[in-house]
Amino acid sequence: MSKKSTRVDVACQALRQAIIEQALPPGTKLPEDELGAQFRMSRTLVRAALAQLQSEGLVDAPPRRTATTAKPTLEEAREVFEVRRTLEREVVRLVIARWRPEFGAELEGHVRKEEAARKAGEARVSIRLAGEFHIKLGELAGNSLFRRYLGEVVSRCSLILALYGRPHSADCAVNEHREIVAALRSRNAEAAIELMDHHLGAVEHRALLDQDRDAQFDLGAVLTRYTETAETGNGSKIARLPRRKTRAAK
Template sequence: MKKAVHPTSATAAPVRGRPKVRPAALVTEESTEDAETRIYQSVVSGVMSQRLTPGTKLPEAALCELFSVGRTVVQKALQRLAHDHVVELRPNRGAIVAMPTREEVDKLFEARRVLEAAILPLVARSATKADFAMLRRQLRQEHQAMHSAPQTEWARLASTFHLTLGELSGNPLLARYLTEIISRCALVVAIFQPPGNAACEHDEHARVVDYLEQGKVKEAVAEMDAHLRDLESHIQLIEDQTELSLADMLGLS
């Protein structure tokens, strides 16, 4: 006689009508990540728009209140910002907007000049006619932005030009290193370059493309070197004093 088999918890048929419940842990994790990103983007935006000036304190308690989040979320956002060199985390003193020294800026641009000098010969060797046509379309957008768009848009398009050259090098490692270093340079330029100056000069970009398309690699490298040195020369490491509240500087008021 066969024994009756009772369903176990693993094999039992599901109870009909019971709603599916999303695990609470997943909901919490997702909302935490969103809040962390919101804080990160607000701080970066404040820095790039020059509302948040170097040395500005970013107290955890104030950020918790402004963004209606817990301390853990704020700490994760600040750690991410520190990783990207947007803020400095000082032991027992809290976070401040990064304050690079003149020596740090010099070394940053020195590394960028060396990196872009290595990339340009690769671009000249591998870029196609379609690639150069695409670069010239970017240059037209850049030129138009210089006469009609905010300075932050100039900076974005200028960075895009350099990043495109990195991609056209055909070397993903060099392109990745260039992306990181341009991100750091863009922050320094956004913070310390006086208003009204273009992040990059359009004519210099155009001459680099002309030289590359003509196969004049040495001239292209020399033009890029002079271009980056000129960009660095406009950086003024002066701390601006502001009476704005933290909420104003973060664009939350």
């Protein structure tokens, strides 16, 4: 991997995780100069990172305007959930068809991480882990395209919940994930699909309009936290310049 591509990857990973964990609310401005200073890279590379996130539906980057985290409409939100339900039903069937005992151990280990985050009161980590449970199912399905598309719609659902949703219920997510794993272990496709439909229905139900989403925050402070995580994952370090305070877009 080249030095340039590593910088773009770190930026994408940090921004993606910050959006998924709802640390960057929908509509947050993402100025190229500030992102360039944060990730220590040129505007050209910043634009490459933003273009990647735009292709995933997480960022709006219109020509000659400052990019922002995406603000999907309610109609777009409904479409995303429709696609997600269809994908996850087929993923459940594929996972059961390929089932091995180690799948259960891997999924249960992930649910334990969700439980630990819930007990620690780490709401944003809990949100991310809840989404990663579904992405892990996509990986176990053994189909790279299902993994890719499911990862994208799960990320978009996190963004939708940040914009429209009621507060995340970690208790419900953990319990429902346990029930899904139990149905998968029994290789009962009908029961597992029914549980998955119920679970996704509950997630979609939380996607109701919430007007209190325009808090002030320090963009640099948020991204510093996520940059450190992304750098660790990529085995690289990127120097950061002093940051200035930024306001969420109204």
